[in-house]
Amino acid sequence: MTHSADSLRLELLAPAAAPAHTTVAFTLRAHNTAARTFELYLRGREIAFDIIVLDAQGSHVWRRLKGEMIPAILRLEPLAPYAALELVAEWSGGEAGDYTAYGELLTDGEPLRSPPVILRLR
Amino acid sequence: MTANRPFSFLLVAAALAMSACQDLEQPMGPDDPAFNAQAGGRAASAQDLRAWFAMASPEAMALPQTVYGAVDEQAGVLVFGVENANAARGVQNALLRRGVPATAVRIEVTEPIHYMSTTLRTAHRPTVGGIQIHFTQYVCTLGFNVSHAGGRSFITNSHCTANQGTTGSTLYYQPSSSAEPAHIAVEAHDPAYTRLSGCSVGKQCRYSDAARALYTEGTSSSQGGIAKTTGENNGSLSVSGAFTITAQNNTATSYSGTVHKVGRTTGWSSGNVTNTCATVNVSGSNIQLLCQTIVQRSGTVIVQGGDSGSPVFQRTSGDNVTLVGILWGGGSNGELFVFSPLKNIIDELGPMTATSTGSAPPPDDGNGGDPPPCRPRGNSGNCK
Numbered sequence A: 001m002t003h004s005a006d007s008l009r010l011e012l013l014a015p016a017a018a019p020a021h022t023t024v025a026f027t028l029r030a031h032n033t034a035a036r037t038f039e040l041y042l043r044g045r046e047i048a049f050d051i052i053v054l055d056a057q058g059s060h061v062w063r064r065l066k067g068e069m070i071p072a073i074l075r076l077e078p079l080a081p082y083a084a085l086e087l088v089a090e091w092s093g094g095e096a097g098d099y100t101a102y103g104e105l106l107t108d109g110e111p112l113r114s115p116p117v118i119l120r121l122r
Numbered sequence B: 001m002t003a004n005r006p007f008s009f010l011l012v013a014a015a016l017a018m019s020a021c022q023d024l025e026q027p028m029g030p031d032d033p034a035f036n037a038q039a040g041g042r043a044a045s046a047q048d049l050r051a052w053f054a055m056a057s058p059e060a061m062a063l064p065q066t067v068y069g070a071v072d073e074q075a076g077v078l079v080f081g082v083e084n085a086n087a088a089r090g091v092q093n094a095l096l097r098r099g100v101p102a103t104a105v106r107i108e109v110t111e112p113i114h115y116m117s118t119t120l121r122t123a124h125r126p127t128v129g130g131i132q133i134h135f136t137q138y139v140c141t142l143g144f145n146v147s148h149a150g151g152r153s154f155i156t157n158s159h160c161t162a163n164q165g166t167t168g169s170t171l172y173y174q175p176s177s178s179a180e181p182a183h184i185a186v187e188a189h190d191p192a193y194t195r196l197s198g199c200s201v202g203k204q205c206r207y208s209d210a211a212r213a214l215y216t217e218g219t220s221s222s223q224g225g226i227a228k229t230t231g232e233n234n235g236s237l238s239v240s241g242a243f244t245i246t247a248q249n250n251t252a253t254s255y256s257g258t259v260h261k262v263g264r265t266t267g268w269s270s271g272n273v274t275n276t277c278a279t280v281n282v283s284g285s286n287i288q289l290l291c292q293t294i295v296q297r298s299g300t301v302i303v304q305g306g307d308s309g310s311p312v313f314q315r316t317s318g319d320n321v322t323l324v325g326i327l328w329g330g331g332s333n334g335e336l337f338v339f340s341p342l343k344n345i346i347d348e349l350g351p352m353t354a355t356s357t358g359s360a361p362p363p364d365d366g367n368g369g370d371p372p373p374c375r376p377r378g379n380s381g382n383c384k
Helices: B033-039 B046-061 B085-097 B342-349
Strands: A008-013 A024-032 A038-043 A049-054 A060-063 A074-079 A084-091 A097-105 A117-121 B066-072 B077-082 B105-109 B127-129 B132-135 B138-141 B144-148 B153-156 B185-189 B204-206 B211-215 B221-229 B239-248 B258-263 B267-281 B287-296 B311-317 B320-330 B336-341
Touching: A008 A097, A024 A049, A024 A097, A049 A084, A074 A084, B046 B066, B046 B077, B046 B085, B077 B085, B085 B105, B127 B144, B144 B221, B153 B185, B221 B258, B221 B267, B239 B311, B258 B320, B258 B336, B267 B336, B287 B320, B320 B342, B336 B342
Parallel strands: B077 B105, B127 B221, B204 B287, B239 B320
Antiparallel strands: A008 A024, A024 A084, A038 A074, A049 A060, A049 A097, A074 B138, A097 A117, B066 B077, B132 B138, B144 B153, B153 B211, B185 B211, B221 B239, B258 B267, B258 B311, B267 B287, B287 B336, B311 B320, B320 B336
16 A cells, blocks of 8 residues: 555444344445545455454454455555545344454555444344 | 555665765875876866766776765865775776876775665566566466467466456566566466356356466566575565476375465465365355365465465475465465465466476367366365
């Protein structure tokens, strides 16, 4: 990725609460906050992104890319000034309780990670 | 977050340490014959300096361990940088022989200027395996060079073509179109994914994720060469030598022990074979690859985005290696990669020779592009 990472904001969008045992939609959003193009270097022909859901004890409950074999190609994805890239995933849901989730964009180095969000299933 | 710049291709960087400055000569005074003869007893003018430099610098700069030469008009001297005091004497004598007064010369001891080390992401001519290639908006790794009935070629992944599973006319650049605007090769063969025997419902299959690209006439390539970085599993991208493909395994689909790869993102890495002849679904697609080999190294990142196409090999002795396949992907944590065995590649792309001493293989028997005649089942067994 070029430019200062400060101009890229990665966030995971999820409902604050949802019914237990129902599908939960996540959106991983990469937003270029700068007035110039931000070039992302992302793994995969189709962009490889992960969503990780942890239970209240910090144990992994769901990981989108678990067990997946991902092509090791690198994709150059220019992000126009102030533009956003949105990637959507669905989790089949779980028991009632509090969960923490975060998203990752795979690159040619350390993954880009979003801040965690809290999700309550009831 | 890290800022990766795969298109930063600095070819030269001067590690110039001008601070270690040391005058080594005894200045000559106005009584010195050379001084008076050339400068007429006056301070050297800029014109004198330029004339002396033009006259004497070719000889001085040809001497061993001479680093640089320049005119310092402000100080009124010629400046020469040398690697050590021994070299200074030679420069001084050369200048005196050309009639340059010693008072008009300053010799400094300095560090030698090095080219920045070549990396897997810089330009390589001739090309070798393990280096970066670029096409459309993607970056991959050049697998290995081959002699093929279709011409001098390299092998990379099928998914490292503009249209996977269709022979198109993808243009390849090395290291990138921005760094080297002339393409080095054109896609020549990328067989279709089809409903092979053993292919799961809803999937399109092949036995290898491999495609062939034909070199352009003006691009030199080194058959048998794979770039070697400065260390194994240390993430280094600096090229310090080369592996030589002295053998290629055209028959096995089952491997054991340690295998190695070199790729533009994670460099030279190795791991242990954990599964052979495995059926593998490709994430984000309906593609299924049959009879693949899985390699793992816990706690070490051995694959990342950009390593697609990496040559996979076993070391035999020293830097001599046996080519066994081509890497195409791996897990999200980078501790596991999967490769297509060379036998499957040959079955689909036709006979090829990748060894350093090998000559062109016999013409394709027409089997290239067809499914392999042998379809091993389970987790064992070579095709026979």
